[in-house]
Amino acid sequence: MDSAFLQNIQKKYNLPNFRINQMQKAFFEQNISSYDKISTLSKSLRLQLANEKILSFSVHHLAASQDKNAYKAILRLHDNRLIETVLLNPKPGLWSCCISSQAGCALACTFCATGKLGFMRHLTSEEITDQVLFWRFFIEDKNLKAHLSNVVYMGMGEPLHNKQEVFASIDELTNPKTFRIGARHISVSTSGLVPAMYEFTDKFSQVNLAISLHAATDEERLKMMPINKAHPLRDLIQVxxxxxxxxxxxxxxxxxxxxxxxxxxxxxxxxxxLYKNIEKKHLVHTNLIVYNQIDSHHCESSKAKAREFKEYLQTHGISVTIRKNLGRDIDGACGQLALKEMNTNPHIGRVDTP
Structure with missing residues (x-):
């Protein structure tokens, strides 16, 4: 559900503007997940709308991590393609969702499970933003006593490979009539599609930019990220x-x-x-990520190695943290999204959907 969907509903049922305003408030402010629960609508209208969809997908599988700080949903699209989205609780009172922009991915990064699936198709703007709406409904239904604070385009797919729909979805998420999410609470992660990064910079001055770097030389980066052949580090640093x-x-x-x-x-x-080529190094923060194991030739670094790496960067004036990995036990952590259901762990099972 998005602005275009509500416009179509208005036209289909010849509804006055105030009815659409009532729906916007119910779905996007009050997190009401069905028409029949919107008490401001007449009973007859609720019956009329009963067969209209709200989300553009159905839930195929939903799992919770043992500590209940991460949830992963596998969603079935209208054409039976599957995507994943993750809800994370990095600290008390703060929930972030990691959303997908494509079904699969074409970039084939060697450390990423999604890349092994290959590319299936781009998601529409509505399919992207519906993941956010889904988690809002979920938080309300499960009474998680917090609100969804941040949205991160770091799920399945390369967001800037689907820039038209991703840009439209950001416009929708920041729309004051629907999602009303502040631009600074949205982050887009890219593997480095340089031309699209210039467009992103010009269009979204307040949206956060994250770059999948993972190596400091072209030789090493190319081994794990084929995109580096088309967009080497020199071009990446320029953008x-x-x-x-x-x-x-x-x-x-x-x-x-x-x-x-x-x-x-x-x-x-x-x-x-490499960072010596960056003009405003004080505005660069490095997130070190301990590798989340998938079926690949890579192995994770030890905690001692990670600390040593971090301390070296810090002594050279680089802002750096080691990211906390959430959702490992449900294959919901960074790089693990591969449409894998989790039913074997006795602490993890299907979660009732809203």
Whole structure:
């Protein structure tokens, strides 16, 4: 459900504007998940609308992590394609959702389970924003005593490969009549599609930008990220400088630590050298990610290696943290989204859907 959907409902049933305003308030402010629960609508209208969809997908599978700080939903689209979305609770009172922009992914990064699925299709703007609405309904239904604070385009797919629909979905999420999410509470993660990054910078000055970096030399990055052939680090740093100078907003560099591949001190030294080409280094923050194991040749770095890597960067003036991994036990952590259902763990099972 989005603005276009409500416009079609209005036209189909010849509804006055105030009825659409009532629906907008019910769905997007009060998180009411069905027409028959909207008490401001007449009973006859509720009956008329009973067969109209609200979300553009159905829930195929829903699982909770053992600590209840992460939920993963596998969603079935109208054409039976499946996608995943994740709800995370990084700290008390704060919930973030990680949403997908494509079914599958074409970029084939070696450390990412989604890349092994291959590309199936782009999602529409409505299919993207409906993931946010779904989690809002879920939070309300499960009485999680918090609200959805942040939206991150870091699920299945490369957002800037689907830039038209992703850009439209950001416009919808920031629409004051529907989702009303502040731009600074939205983050878009990209593997580095440089031309689209320039467009993103010009269009969304307040939306957060995260870059999947993962290596500090072209040779190492190309081994794990084929996109580096078309968009090498030189071009990536240029667009980062363009973003920083134009928007004066922080950029987040994502760096996954892979044992004996990119987690050595020489790799940290190379990262420091690479950052010397960034003009406003004080606006760059590096998130170190301990690898979440999937079926690949990669292995995760030790905690000691991660701390050593972090400390080296800090001593050279680089803002850095080791990201807390949530949802590992339900294959919902970074890089693990592969449409895998979790039914074997006795602590994890299907969660009743709203």
């Amino acid at each position: 980062v400088n363009y973003y920083l100078n134009k928007n004066n907003r922080k950029v987040f560099m994502e760096y996954i630590l892979l044992k004996n591949e990119n987690d050595r001190l020489q790799d940290a030294e190379n990262l420091v050298k």
